[in-house]
Amino acid sequence: MPFKVGLVSRLDDQRALDVATNLARQLRKKGISVAAELELARRGRLGGGKDLSGLRSDLIVTVGGDGTVLKTCMSIPDPETPILAVNMGRRGYLTEVEPGQAQRAVGLFMKGKCRLEKRAKLAVYLDGTHVVEALNELVVSSGSPSKMLDLQLFVNAEPFLEFRGDGLIVSTATGSTAYALSAGGPVVDSSVDAFVVTFICPLESLRPTVVSMDRSLSIQLTNPRLRALVVADGRFQRELTQDVKLIIRKAQHSAVFVRIRPAPPLRSLMRLRETEQAGL
Template structure:
C-alpha cells in the first residue's frame, strides 16, 4: 500500500486518496486527534517500518438527500440554517419509527472518528472508533432533554428537515449542499472505509494525552 502523511482532522469526504492508500497523520498543529505522530517521531517510525505496517480501518458515513447521494464523510455531516439565529426542526426516524425530534441551531451526523472533532466541541461523547455507529449531536438545542444519540449502522436512519427555513448540508467542512424544505437525509455506512497506518498507540491513551494538552 502507498502511504500519505500529514493529514488534518477535517479530511475531505470526497478526497481521491480514499481507497487503497493508507494515511499517516503527523501533527503539525495543536491537537490533531488523527495525527498519531509528532514531527520528531516521524523519521524513526519510517525507519522502523520500511518492510510494512499494519492498517486500521475507520468507517465513513454516506449521506444522501431525497435519494441523491451527495458524498461520504470521515468526520461528520453538518446541517445548519443559512440564516443566523434561526432554529431548525429535525425528525429522526430509525427503521421507519419516529425516534426523536430536535429543535436546534443545527445537527451533526458524526462518525466515531468525528466524535473527537466538531461533535466533541458541541458536547457529544467520545466514541471508541471500533464501534460502528452514527452519532447525532444537536447544536444548541432548545430543549434540555434533547441529547446526543448513538445509532447502530445496522439500522435504517433517516432525518427529515421539518421546517421551511433554508438550510445547508456541509460534509467534513469541505462540500456544501443546499437543502430544499422538508428534505430527507438518508444516513448509511459507507462501503469505502478510510485506511490509516496503525502506529501501535492505544486510542484512549492518545485521547487522554491530547485532551490534557488542549
Template sequence: MAAIALFVHADRPEALKLAAELIDRLEGDSHQICLPPEPAEAVGRSDLAHLEGCIGEKLDLAVSLGGDGSMLRAVTAVADDGVPVLGVNYGSLGYLTGIQPDTAPQAIEQFLAGDYVIEERIRLRCRLGNGTEVSVLNEAIVEKVDSGRTVNLAVHIDGEFFTSYAADGLIAATPTGSTAYSLSAGGPILAPTMHAVILTPVAPHTLFDRSLVLLPSSELVIEVLGDRSAAVAVDGRSLGELGDGGCLTVSVSDKPARLVTLGQRGFHQALKTSFGLSDR
C-alpha cells in the first residue's frame, strides 16, 4: 500500500474529473490518498483533505494534475521531505509535466511497480532579512514596484560587490527556471539537470545587460539601493517588499526537487514543441 498526494488545478474540470477517477482506482487498490483542501472539496472528497498528515515519511508519491504552476505547488509542498513528484500535463507548455492525462493511470502503476527514474533538479534557497526563508524550483525575482520607474539593485557574489543595476528587476533562476521568466528577459536556456544559478537583468539601463551563469556554490545577494522599494516574488508567489538596504540572499538548496520520469519526451523535444521548431 502506498500513500499518494494529488495536487489538482481546482479550476480545470477535466483535471478534477481525472482526480476523482484516480481516487476511486487507487483506493480500490488499498492505497492511501490525500489532497489539499480546495481540490478535495471540488471532487467531493473533503474527507481526504489532510495533506499535512501524509507528507514526509508517510508519503510515497505526489501527483500534479495541471500545468507547470500546479507542479511548482506540488514541489514546494513535498520536496523538503524528498518525495518524488509525477506531473500530468493539463497546461500549454508542459516543461515540468511530461505525462499526458490519458496515460496517467498507467504512469502511476508504472511508478508503483518500481519502473521509473528520478531526475533531480536543483532548487534555490531564498532568504530575506526578516527571517523569511523558502526554497524554489524556478526563480526568485526582485523587481520595481512603481510603474515607469526603475529600481536600483546592487549585486554581491560570494561576499564581494559585483555591480549595481538600474533596471526593472533582477531574476535569479535555476536551470529548470531558465525557460520561464529568465528566458523572456533574454536569458540563456540551460539543460534542466545542470547545476548552476542564472542571474538575468530585466530591462537594465546599463551597457552591461547580459545574463550571468554562476557556479552552484555561489551565494548571491541582491540589495535595494535608494528610496525606491522593490517587490520580491518566488515561483509566482509574493514574499513582500524590500526598502533601502533590504536584501535577498540566494544560494542552492541542499534539498533538490525529485521528478519522476517514465521515458516520456526529453527536454530538447519539449523545446522543439514549445517553440514550433521543425526538423530540418
C-alpha cells in the first residue's frame, strides 16, 4: 500500500495553516498520499479531508504547538501512529522541527533514518468506564469559583491522604513541564513512567508526590455539597460528584514521536532551559 501522511494544523493561526497547506502540496508532488484533517482540508482547498477521529495513516504531521500535538494524541484512532510535530508555537516542548525542515523530515522517516520516542499517557476511568487518555495531565478543580474542595487520594485503592484545596494535578513526566510546573511541581525526566501529583493551593503544606505508574490512583470528593471538574489535557471535561469514582492508570498505548536529532539527556529539562533563555 502507498505511504500515507496524515496532516493536522493549528486552526486559529494563519501561518500554521499556510505551512500545512504548502507541505501537503509539496508532498503530493512527490507522489506521497496526504490525508488532511477535515477543517484544514476545507480551508486549504486540499480536497477530501478526514475527521481527526478517523485519520488513519503511516505518519501524522502536526503543524502548530504543543496544543495541536495534545489534540492529535487524544483524538487519532490509532494511538501509536508516529507523530512528527512541526513547531509554530512559542515553547514547543513536544515539537521536533521548524517549518523549513518538515518536508526533509518526512523523507528521513520514510527512509527509516529517524528514531521513535515513546511517551507514557494517563488512562482515565469514571465509574469503571474508560473515558479518555491524556498525554500531559488530568486536573481536578472546583466547579464553583472561590470554593475549596475536600478530596481524598488513594494509591492502589488504599487511602493515601485527605486534604482541602483548590484541586490537584496528576501529570505524566511529559506533563511535568506544563500546568504542574506552574503549580510548583518538579520537572521529571520524560523517560520516567511516573504519575506526578501536584496539589493546587492546599490549605496545609503538601509537597508534590511522584508515584510509579505500576500503581493506580483514585480521587474522591468527600464533601457531598461540592462538585468538581475533571479536565484532561485542557480539552476533555466532565463533572465529578461524590458518588462518582475517578481512577487513573497508565494507558495501554503510548504516544509515539518522530525524533530527527540525537536524544539529549533530560530532554524536558533542556527544552525548559531553552525557552527560559529565549524569554518565552
